[in-house]
Amino acid sequence: MDGAPRPKGRLAIIAGGGALPHHVAEAARQHGEDPFIIALAGEAGDAWSDYERRTLGIGNFREISATFREKRIDRVVLSGGVRRRPEWRDIRPTLRTLSRVPAVLRTLLSGGDDAVLKMAIELIEASGARVIGVQEILPDLLAEVGPLGSVLPGAADEADMRAATAAANALGALDVGQGAVAVGGRVVALEGPEGTDSMLARVAELRRQGRISPRRRGVLVKLCKPQQDLRADLPSIGPSTVKGAVAAGLAGIAVEAGRALVLERGETMAAAEQAGIFITGLDRGSPAGKEEVKP
Structure with missing residues (x-):
């Protein structure tokens, strides 16, 4: 029906290292979400057995995009630390993000952490989901x-x-x-x-x-x-x-x-x-x- 609200899709947490992603996932559950965990290979810990999850490389936007479609992900939270930046051989773009690869490589080589995060947000949103801050779903934190x-x-x-x-x-x-x-x-x-x-x-x-x-x-x-x-x-x-x-x-x-x-x-x-x-x-x-x- 025209004007009717679109049904809310699923929340994904792209989880790096440290305890923060676990706190976010637990709090999201308490707020009625069923978060899907994309555990970054080499960064996220193994203690995700209570959640539906998939382990993917940090630069594997092809599989990340496919996961968004398969699991009906419409919102993404980035959470946790990333100790190692992906190398050029780790970047696996989609057709939508292929044209951005040169800019991605320049950012990885010379950009600070904030520049890298902004680039990651652009690529994730080009893959079909909206990146939101933790505070949008968990303002009490x-x-x-x-x-x-x-x-x-x-x-x-x-x-x-x-x-x-x-x-x-x-x-x-x-x-x-x-x-x-x-x-x-x-x-x-x-x-x-x-x-x-x-x-x-x-x-x-x-x-x-x-x-x-x-x-x-x-x-x-x-x-x-x-x-x-x-x-x-x-x-x-x-x-x-x-x-x-x-x-x-x-x-x-x-x-x-x-x-x-x-x-x-x-x-x-x-x-x-x-x-x-x-x-x-x-x-x-x-x-x-x-x-x-x-x-």
């Missing part, structure tokens, strides 16, 4: 503005948040990472390809070596990159982030409200409360823009 628990940041923490926010913005503009740690108003660590947990382990080691003052605690800040497509790779924190922050001697964690995910919120907040550290959502849309933090 997003951090809100202000403290998320009973522990509040103090004046010294606010100064550290301002310093780490400026650093994270600059880092993101270079398409390198999303996080920074500041202690005593000084930036002591920037997130690279190793990820947040490894960066926090680095800060903990600097503490042990006496390179960071034991009298000053510090703050981890995680923000979206300024140019980031919000359909992929939103900043996220979870229980392991809290554990790493505690080991690094930090006072708290600040994430971008409305554009960062808090995974396993109950466990994450319980761990933060027990450790006496704060978790807060930052309002990046304030008039102060990118330079100030208003927790």
